[in-house]
Amino acid sequence: TNKSYNWNVGGAYTVGPARISLGYEQTKDKLLLEGAKWDTWLLGLNYKIGACAINASYGQRKITFSYPHDYTDKKLAIGYSHNLSKRTSIYLEASQTRYDETVGILMDYLGDLGSANGIAGANGNRINAIAIGMTHKF
Numbered sequence: 001t002n003k004s005y006n007w008n009v010g011g012a013y014t015v016g017p018a019r020i021s022l023g024y025e026q027t028k029d030k031l032l033l034e035g036a037k038w039d040t041w042l043l044g045l046n047y048k049i050g051a052c053a054i055n056a057s058y059g060q061r062k063i064t065f066s067y068p069h070d071y072t073d074k075k076l077a078i079g080y081s082h083n084l085s086k087r088t089s090i091y092l093e094a095s096q097t098r099y100d101e102t103v104g105i106l107m108d109y110l111g112d113l114g115s116a117n118g119i120a121g122a123n124g125n126r127i128n129a130i131a132i133g134m135t136h137k138f
Contacts, residue, residue: 036065
């Protein structure tokens with residue numbers, strides 16, 4: 001039988017203009033990667049300054065399965081958001097993910113192994129990303 005599962009827990013606490021959040025998630029896959037387990041945690045900070053907010057987060061994912069050792073991936077992100085109105089905001093975020101060898105990259109890009117191998121080889125197991133966007137709440 002497929003006894004795969006996923007569960008998570010998280011919370012946040014607001015102190016003045018600062019909001020601190022912490023989350024944890026565990027996934028066990030017995031279908032695609034038999035015996036694979038991901039333990040992921042994330043720490044976040046949001047600090048409001050008028051119509052703006054500074055965001056920062058740090059997270060780790062530990063991958064355990066039947067290879068010689070466990071693998072730990074780490075992600076650091078920092079961002080800025082600005083409210084244009086009550087329901088619309090724009091944002092900018094920069095992040096870097098550092099993968100322990102190529103296992104994490106292969107897990108994240110499972111559907112596109114060619115791209116995963118190219119990313120791993122070209123960037124020394126690091127992925128840098130920039131996100132720019134707009135959100136609107138209906």
